[in-house]
Amino acid sequence: MNKKPASRPRRSAASVAAAEAPLFDPVEREPAYTRVSAAIEAKILSRTLRDGDVLPAETELAQQFRVHRSTVREALRQLESAGLVLRPPGAKRMIVSRPHAAKVSSGMRHALVLHDVTFVDVWEAMMVIEPEVAALAATRRTQADLEALAQAAEAFRAWPKDDTQAVDVVADFFEAMGAASRNQVLVLAKQSLTDALAPSLARVIDTVPQARQRIADAQRRIIAAVRDKNADEARKWMSKHVRDFQRGYELAGISPETPISV
Amino acid sequence: MNKKPASRPRRSAASVAAAEAPLFDPVEREPAYTRVSAAIEAKILSRTLRDGDVLPAETELAQQFRVHRSTVREALRQLESAGLVLRPPGAKRMIVSRPHAAKVSSGMRHALVLHDVTFVDVWEAMMVIEPEVAALAATRRTQADLEALAQAAEAFRAWPKDDTQAVDVVADFFEAMGAASRNQVLVLAKQSLTDALAPSLARVIDTVPQARQRIADAQRRIIAAVRDKNADEARKWMSKHVRDFQRGYELAGISPETPISV
DNA sequence: TGTTGTCCTATTGTCCGACAATCCGACCGA
DNA sequence: TCGGTCGGATTGTCGGACAATAGGACAACA
Numbered sequence: 001m002n003k004k005p006a007s008r009p010r011r012s013a014a015s016v017a018a019a020e021a022p023l024f025d026p027v028e029r030e031p032a033y034t035r036v037s038a039a040i041e042a043k044i045l046s047r048t049l050r051d052g053d054v055l056p057a058e059t060e061l062a063q064q065f066r067v068h069r070s071t072v073r074e075a076l077r078q079l080e081s082a083g084l085v086l087r088p089p090g091a092k093r094m095i096v097s098r099p100h101a102a103k104v105s106s107g108m109r110h111a112l113v114l115h116d117v118t119f120v121d122v123w124e125a126m127m128v129i130e131p132e133v134a135a136l137a138a139t140r141r142t143q144a145d146l147e148a149l150a151q152a153a154e155a156f157r158a159w160p161k162d163d164t165q166a167v168d169v170v171a172d173f174f175e176a177m178g179a180a181s182r183n184q185v186l187v188l189a190k191q192s193l194t195d196a197l198a199p200s201l202a203r204v205i206d207t208v209p210q211a212r213q214r215i216a217d218a219q220r221r222i223i224a225a226v227r228d229k230n231a232d233e234a235r236k237w238m239s240k241h242v243r244d245f246q247r248g249y250e251l252a253g254i255s256p257e258t259p260i261s262v
Numbered sequence: 263m264n265k266k267p268a269s270r271p272r273r274s275a276a277s278v279a280a281a282e283a284p285l286f287d288p289v290e291r292e293p294a295y296t297r298v299s300a301a302i303e304a305k306i307l308s309r310t311l312r313d314g315d316v317l318p319a320e321t322e323l324a325q326q327f328r329v330h331r332s333t334v335r336e337a338l339r340q341l342e343s344a345g346l347v348l349r350p351p352g353a354k355r356m357i358v359s360r361p362h363a364a365k366v367s368s369g370m371r372h373a374l375v376l377h378d379v380t381f382v383d384v385w386e387a388m389m390v391i392e393p394e395v396a397a398l399a400a401t402r403r404t405q406a407d408l409e410a411l412a413q414a415a416e417a418f419r420a421w422p423k424d425d426t427q428a429v430d431v432v433a434d435f436f437e438a439m440g441a442a443s444r445n446q447v448l449v450l451a452k453q454s455l456t457d458a459l460a461p462s463l464a465r466v467i468d469t470v471p472q473a474r475q476r477i478a479d480a481q482r483r484i485i486a487a488v489r490d491k492n493a494d495e496a497r498k499w500m501s502k503h504v505r506d507f508q509r510g511y512e513l514a515g516i517s518p519e520t521p522i523s524v
Numbered sequence: 525t526g527t528t529g530t531c532c533t534a535t536t537g538t539c540c541g542a543c544a545a546t547c548c549g550a551c552c553g554a
Numbered sequence: 555t556c557g558g559t560c561g562g563a564t565t566g567t568c569g570g571a572c573a574a575t576a577g578g579a580c581a582a583c584a
Contacts, residue, residue: 011292013449026351026352031538032537032538033339033537033538033573034465037343044376045372045375045376045524046524057561057564057565058564058565059538059564059565066542067537067538067539068538069333069539070332070537070538070539070540071538071539073332073535073565073566074335074336074339075339077295077336077337077339077340077343078339078340078343079343080340081299081339081340081341081343081344082369082372083372085370085371085372085471087375087565089288090427090546090547091547091565092546092548092563092564092565093547093549093565097378098373098376099369099372099376101373103369103373104369104370104373107344107345107361107365107366107370108366108369108370109367110344110345110346110361110452111308111345111360111361111363111365111366112446112447112448114306114307114313114360114361114452115360115446117446117447120445121445121446121447124398124447124448125346125447125448125451128394128448129390129391129397129451132390133390136386146351164508176501183383183386183387183531184374184379184383185374185379185383185384185386185387186386186387186390186454188373188374189387189391189451189454190368192451193447227531243499262307262308293565293566293567294566294567295566295567319534319535319536320532320535320536321535323535329567329568330567330568330569331568331569332566332567332568332569333566333567335537336566337535349536350577352575353576354535354536354575354576354577355535355576356532502553
């Protein structure tokens, strides 16, 4: 499904320099299941099939494409894994769907894990993105955003001391901040980062006694800045907040070079 | 395959407030193909199966899992679409692979397109990420990085005037910059952005006469800063460079609210 | 020695057909 | 209006089949 659109055929500088005239392109022998999924994918991306539409039954698709149902099913599995179609739990027909952030993030996390990305790499990316997101949030937040942020912060403060799932609430805070920034792109990118960091951050919160307090403080400061629509302050405190993570890692005795785990 | 890891079961602030004790979890009825793919995925993520390993034949997998070959094939399609396994062109067996940047990017692009993300959204994200990447590149670049950058810039200058594929070379420049930054996470995030922007940027280069010159100038400045390991300069000029894109859009008469196309 | 033709086997791509489980909507009795 | 019953539609899974071909091994040949 995503062979073609994955990367435009690039005549990169390197390949031009290599300059060995290929004369013939490799003859294309795409298997049928790929073509089927590509065809459906195209209809989805072009909005001919829209979010929420139910797909035709497998047998009907098989008839239309003139292939066997098994072939259609293989194509559907590709689309399913890409998040373009899904089956609501306990439903029979599949419906068209826009890939959820979680799905994209999961793909990204696989890549990060398998490429031996370390904590510092992720942290560095957060240092780049999160402060600016906070700044954007400060200029664009609505009252509802503010409440969501406050609620997340409150939930973190109230979280039982011994519950290691507190990271999830921290993630909620970041998520709410992303929502307030009104930039879907950054939200998508952010989510992968928090997801990738979560397991180890959990250890930090669990290990370092003062972590909770520091996180709670930072959240309060950030929310205040966002409330006051003070972008600079929001950026500054978010920056401190994220920087604190690294300090937490030191205190927890986790090496910055620790690879992101599953 | 990525239902479970997609998002940790979060007891978010909201759901806690709802406070309706579930008492029973929904009974899990995962289809076999999902379990098979999850099993293989786990072995890949845990490095039991490593990048480059050839997978057992379908019939053998079917025997081991005690399922029908069709079921195995559906599972393989999921993994294939996730980029965790692939078949080298003209090979028979599938091999384990780490998801390439292009694959991740393509997933992200689907999401961006279907979520009606507009040019400004992507541009905003670039404004956040690219300057910092340039700054990182300035501090970490090797001689080889420098040469790759120079080559990309040179390729752009030398590109035939009437060839609309010039965007690809611009993308190469950004890619080389990412490589120089030595941060895989940012590289992954960046790629999606350039990919998403490419089609419309192509129109800008094609429409606005002075675009080529301005891009070439900016590239030269940025490279100079990176060469001198001057992070601030690199950041500044990259910032100008990206900002220029927006100006190009104005001149090309493309609305900032234009949704990213396929 | 290096290239080409031949044969065999393992494996994939695709198909046919089948059957149980179950979702869905219609119909029905109170 | 509600809850039960029923039949058709659809999915998940299976068994089996067959053509095409990748990957050798090996012989013929230049």
